[in-house]
Amino acid sequence: MSDEHIVKSFGEELERIDQLIVEMGGLAETQLASAIRALVRRDAELANQVVDGDARIDELESDVNERIIRLLALRQPMAGDLRVAIAALKISNELERIGDYAKNVAKRTVVLVQSPAMPATLAISRMGTLVQGMIKAVLDAYVARDALAAEDVRLADQEVDQLHTSMFRELLTYMMEDPRNITPCTHLLFIAKNIERIGDHTTNIAENVHFLVRGEDPDGARPKRDRSSSTMVKPASSAAAAGTSGNQ
Amino acid sequence: MSAISSNDLPTEAGVAPVASKIRADRVSVYYGEKRAINEISIDIQANQVTAFIGPSGCGKSTFLRCLNRMNDTIDICRVTGSIVLDDEDIYDPKVDVVQLRARVGMVFQKPNPFPKSIYDNIAYGPRIHGLVSNRTDTDRVVEASLKRAGLWEEVKDRLLDSGTGLSGGQQQRLCIARAIAVQPEVILMDEPCSSLDPIATARIEELIDELRKNFTIIIVTHSMQQAARVSQRTAFFHLGDMIEYGDTEQVFTNPAEQKTQGYITGRFG
Numbered sequence: 354m355s356d357e358h359i360v361k362s363f364g365e366e367l368e369r370i371d372q373l374i375v376e377m378g379g380l381a382e383t384q385l386a387s388a389i390r391a392l393v394r395r396d397a398e399l400a401n402q403v404v405d406g407d408a409r410i411d412e413l414e415s416d417v418n419e420r421i422i423r424l425l426a427l428r429q430p431m432a433g434d435l436r437v438a439i440a441a442l443k444i445s446n447e448l449e450r451i452g453d454y455a456k457n458v459a460k461r462t463v464v465l466v467q468s469p470a471m472p473a474t475l476a477i478s479r480m481g482t483l484v485q486g487m488i489k490a491v492l493d494a495y496v497a498r499d500a501l502a503a504e505d506v507r508l509a510d511q512e513v514d515q516l517h518t519s520m521f522r523e524l525l526t527y528m529m530e531d532p533r534n535i536t537p538c539t540h541l542l543f544i545a546k547n548i549e550r551i552g553d554h555t556t557n558i559a560e561n562v563h564f565l566v567r568g569e570d571p572d573g574a575r576p577k578r579d580r581s582s583s584t585m586v587k588p589a590s591s592a593a594a595a596g597t598s599g600n601q
Numbered sequence: 602m603s604a605i606s607s608n609d610l611p612t613e614a615g616v617a618p619v620a621s622k623i624r625a626d627r628v629s630v631y632y633g634e635k636r637a638i639n640e641i642s643i644d645i646q647a648n649q650v651t652a653f654i655g656p657s658g659c660g661k662s663t664f665l666r667c668l669n670r671m672n673d674t675i676d677i678c679r680v681t682g683s684i685v686l687d688d689e690d691i692y693d694p695k696v697d698v699v700q701l702r703a704r705v706g707m708v709f710q711k712p713n714p715f716p717k718s719i720y721d722n723i724a725y726g727p728r729i730h731g732l733v734s735n736r737t738d739t740d741r742v743v744e745a746s747l748k749r750a751g752l753w754e755e756v757k758d759r760l761l762d763s764g765t766g767l768s769g770g771q772q773q774r775l776c777i778a779r780a781i782a783v784q785p786e787v788i789l790m791d792e793p794c795s796s797l798d799p800i801a802t803a804r805i806e807e808l809i810d811e812l813r814k815n816f817t818i819i820i821v822t823h824s825m826q827q828a829a830r831v832s833q834r835t836a837f838f839h840l841g842d843m844i845e846y847g848d849t850e851q852v853f854t855n856p857a858e859q860k861t862q863g864y865i866t867g868r869f870g
Contacts, residue, residue: 359867429826431865432856568855
């Protein structure tokens with residue numbers, strides 16, 4: 354909205370909430386990037402920094418919540434302002450969850466560096482980069498109040514789902530090949546799942562941006578490509594079936 | 602939803618049709634040469650509360666006063682277009698204006714009880730309209746009207762006291778009881794709570810919600826929260842035009858027009 358509020362302090366409160374969301378989003382994005390970097394570089398120190406860094410996101414979330422409750426009680430926002438308040442409340446919640454997942458990736462990384470490196474980490478890092486790009490894009494859409502850009506983010510999540518499914522099958526195969534892989538692969542499975550969940554929360558944010566701009570939820574169900582819940586990898590019965598014989 | 606261009610009737614996709622009680626078509630009002638409202642077309646639905654909102658001087662009260670021809674009392678005021686109540690054009694020369702105002706009652710901004718007893722305040726209308734013929738009838742109408750206005754318990758033991766001795770909120774409920782005593786079909790309310798405290802306001806709002814079962818109510822209010830609380834439909838007026846008319850929920854969460862958004866969020870210059 355180009356026009357300013359007649360009551361300046363009201364406008365300033367809304368702007369402050371906007372800034373806090375952007376700050377939270379930036380932090381969540383950085384946390385994920387650092388967690389992935391720590392995983393790829395097997396850097397336990399960086400991973401520990403990520404674990405510690407999550408507290409700041411939590412703080413920002415409660416700050417946003419308090420401000421919005423106060424705004425609702427004291428200003429009774431209407432129309433576009435009401436949508437800013439409700440969207441910010443929900444988005445801050447999604448960002449907080451994203452922060453938690455990034456923290457969990459980092460925690461598992463601290464464990465993972467104690468066992469031999471797995472080739473799958475590269476694919477995970479690709480997934481992480483993709484999701485990180487989605488977070489950035491959705492924050493840009495939020496700042497620009499751009500429902501179309503938000504819709505692109507929502508659709509991009511399919512690719513994350515596909516990567517997650519193939520990652521899931523790949524990791525199962527490693528575990529079958531050598532039981533010593535089970536511990537690191539299980540952690541990697543959870544890491545992949547966490548990143549996939551971050552993608553889902555990012556699409557939720559995209560939906561909130563759509564609501565914020567248009568006043569309604571986006572049309573149509575989001576196409577889902579994550580088949581990991583129905584994936585089965587059968588043990589290889591012969592040497593020829595060394596790859597996966599996936600059954601979707 | 603319905604963004605209104607001045608000579609279109611609002612179209613309401615996806616909204617179940619509700620019987621319209623009043624249908625205004627391209628209504629303009631002139632004070633002398635000056636046009637105060639411009640070709641307003643609106644369907645007021647029966648048994649709903651419709652709120653008119655907009656900045657001072659936007660024409661919402663002027664339009665409200667057209668609906669029972671209160672503007673007739675102003676010499677230089679001229680109304681064009683048509684307003685149909687049920688199937689009757691209320692500006693038809695054959696219409697008896699006194700009868701019309703019995704069908705379309707009005708409650709004003711400032712409570713204005715007659716300087717008479719509480720009882721006579723209520724009994725006056727039914728008597729002059731010949732709705733009651735004896736004391737028993739009148740007693741019944743007075744009691745029923747005061748009960749419906751939620752005032753009976755507070756005044757039943759002092760019906761012969763002066764109406765002007767009541768508190769502001771009670772006086773306004775007395776005026777509402779007086780309006781409903783002549784069994785109107787529509788009640789027009791011009792900022793009925795603007796001189797009342799929040800508790801008295803809440804009582805009136807509760808009453809409005811109760812009354813819409815039996816009456817069609819149109820309320821002009823400067824309080825957007827009040828419009829949001831009491832109405833099912835909201836029309837936004839600006840500089841004599843009706844900018845937007847739609848379901849209250851939609852108008853206050855996702856207005857179709859930028860001007861409406863600007864006004865209800867307090868960004869109006």
